[in-house]
Amino acid sequence: MSEFPPIADYAFLSDCQTSALVAPDGSVEWMCIPRPDSPSVFGALLDRSAGSFQLGPTHAQVPSQRRYLPGSMVLETTWCLPTGTLVVRDALVMGPWNGTTRSDEYRRPPADHVAQDMLVRTAACIEGSVEITVNCMPLFEYGRSTGSWAYAGEGYESATCSAGELTLTLTSNLRLTFGAARAGARTELSAGETAFVALCWDGHSVASVGEATELLDGTDRMWRDWIRKGNFPDHRWRPHLERSALTLKGLTYAPSGALMAAATTSLPETPGGERNWDYRYTWVRDSAFMLRALFELGYDWVAFEYFAFLIDAVASGPLQIMYGLDGERDLTERTLDHLAGYDGARPVRVGNGAWNQRQHDMWGMLIESVATHVKHASQLGPPAWALVTQLVDGAIDVYPKPDRGIWEVRGEPRHFTASKVMCWVAADRGAIMAADRGQTELAQRWRQAADEIHADVCANGVDDRGVFVQHYDTTALDAATLLIPIMGFLPPDDDRVRATVLAIADELTADGLVLRYRTEETDDGLSGVEGTFTICSFWLVSALALIGEVDRARMLCEKLLSFASPLHLYAEEIESSSGRHLGNFPQAFTHLALIDAVTSVIKAGG
Numbered sequence: 001m002s003e004f005p006p007i008a009d010y011a012f013l014s015d016c017q018t019s020a021l022v023a024p025d026g027s028v029e030w031m032c033i034p035r036p037d038s039p040s041v042f043g044a045l046l047d048r049s050a051g052s053f054q055l056g057p058t059h060a061q062v063p064s065q066r067r068y069l070p071g072s073m074v075l076e077t078t079w080c081l082p083t084g085t086l087v088v089r090d091a092l093v094m095g096p097w098n099g100t101t102r103s104d105e106y107r108r109p110p111a112d113h114v115a116q117d118m119l120v121r122t123a124a125c126i127e128g129s130v131e132i133t134v135n136c137m138p139l140f141e142y143g144r145s146t147g148s149w150a151y152a153g154e155g156y157e158s159a160t161c162s163a164g165e166l167t168l169t170l171t172s173n174l175r176l177t178f179g180a181a182r183a184g185a186r187t188e189l190s191a192g193e194t195a196f197v198a199l200c201w202d203g204h205s206v207a208s209v210g211e212a213t214e215l216l217d218g219t220d221r222m223w224r225d226w227i228r229k230g231n232f233p234d235h236r237w238r239p240h241l242e243r244s245a246l247t248l249k250g251l252t253y254a255p256s257g258a259l260m261a262a263a264t265t266s267l268p269e270t271p272g273g274e275r276n277w278d279y280r281y282t283w284v285r286d287s288a289f290m291l292r293a294l295f296e297l298g299y300d301w302v303a304f305e306y307f308a309f310l311i312d313a314v315a316s317g318p319l320q321i322m323y324g325l326d327g328e329r330d331l332t333e334r335t336l337d338h339l340a341g342y343d344g345a346r347p348v349r350v351g352n353g354a355w356n357q358r359q360h361d362m363w364g365m366l367i368e369s370v371a372t373h374v375k376h377a378s379q380l381g382p383p384a385w386a387l388v389t390q391l392v393d394g395a396i397d398v399y400p401k402p403d404r405g406i407w408e409v410r411g412e413p414r415h416f417t418a419s420k421v422m423c424w425v426a427a428d429r430g431a432i433m434a435a436d437r438g439q440t441e442l443a444q445r446w447r448q449a450a451d452e453i454h455a456d457v458c459a460n461g462v463d464d465r466g467v468f469v470q471h472y473d474t475t476a477l478d479a480a481t482l483l484i485p486i487m488g489f490l491p492p493d494d495d496r497v498r499a500t501v502l503a504i505a506d507e508l509t510a511d512g513l514v515l516r517y518r519t520e521e522t523d524d525g526l527s528g529v530e531g532t533f534t535i536c537s538f539w540l541v542s543a544l545a546l547i548g549e550v551d552r553a554r555m556l557c558e559k560l561l562s563f564a565s566p567l568h569l570y571a572e573e574i575e576s577s578s579g580r581h582l583g584n585f586p587q588a589f590t591h592l593a594l595i596d597a598v599t600s601v602i603k604a605g606g
Helices: 209-228 238-250 284-297 300-315 361-373 382-398 417-436 440-460 479-486 495-507 534-546 550-562 588-603
Strands: 011-014 019-022 027-032 040-042 052-057 065-068 075-080 084-096 113-137 148-151 158-163 166-172 177-179 182-190 194-200
Touching (some): 019 084, 052 075, 084 182, 084 209, 194 209, 238 588, 284 361, 417 440, 479 495
Antiparallel strands (some): 027 040, 052 113, 065 075, 166 194, 177 182
């Protein structure tokens, strides 16, 4: 049996400035400070000796129940033990912004609540007695170096651990002791007693159980206030929509407005394999779906923050498929050979070598984002319209050329059908916006280009069965062609659309779940197979609903929702034979597709 918890068993914490994953036994096994893409301080997720922070019963590892407090990102874990019952609450704390002091980290004024740079944990014995253990072992620079522990203040309840420029402060109402790289404590709590432990950075500290409880309660209220502002249907699937919305909010990096693709790096797409990537960056690919989801759920302000980041990043230089969380452009990939990897999956990578790939879908995703965000193109000022013009012309210019496709294959560039469809999206939406601005000549030029791309795809991207294929030189299927009806390239009642959706449903699935492509048919530059891509399965739900197969869409949606983690989270992939989650976690693109799929089925009467 693996000593690593299943990926789906981790809880996700966030303060919109950093994030953490918590294992069922109460160990924080992934946390990077001060940013989510910083080197890890707790890295046991990728190597059991790379640092962790545990709070829980001394002689128990499996809790009785775990949940998020309703509508929040505060985690509650309950142990019902022979001696007593213990409830642990964890949160990355958020608190009110004072509204006056400008922060150099933020590009725009922060929201009403901001990260407080602290992880606060409380353990309350509600009946009987329970012995608890605190075990905090930060290892810096992805587990490469230990810090130096020292007591702070007059007693034994506060300590600091420093390495380089980073200093962590650990405070508690328990007496802390040191042992090599560890700080810890052990005590027995009786009914009505509560212990706290807080890990702070940036100079903060927590002084008492009362203060710790108040910070957790305030964080809970903040998240509940945020979720109440959304527009959620009164439907049995509402909890999945709410958790997806909270997860997407948690994956945002508030200082810039960026959206991380996932909170982790190098969780394997293939058990023990090499398909391990760093997803702690923001992809242009996600943009159209992110804005669509935010507007669908009523979070216009969050949409504005993300759209503003996107425009800033794109305007900073030549267009890339992805950027760092503050718009960084160079995301050079390297391996961390000293880490054993999650359950032996190596290499462990940081950075992402796809950052300078040629992927033509990004042009369409960006223009679709603009069209989604701006109701009337006349609202765009001259600089923004100049950028739109540059992007549309760029899409028209690159469309005849091969690329790496939406899945970032590392084999030879091809004429990927979905990439050309997204170039059509850029030209089509551009023509609509130009007409709205009264620029008739430009609108006609872009419409002509859109028509030419459309004709080319329909002539070369369809096989003899009338099914859209992965690229022009193959008959292989690709789940990315589900974007054809989703993006309006052809109407849902077109015979080719119906044939493509049903072919993917019947031929590109494993146990009913959708693969991106079949690895034996696609030169992706890697060895081994991968699990089914959950986003593709949710795309299929949306596409089935569009073509009128509402019952089939509803049944697939119910199946996918049944595969959610115990906390309603999703990794990138699901192993169809076992339901095991694979890949980075939690995955933004999956939750974005869930929102689109669930709302599509609900609107279709499912």
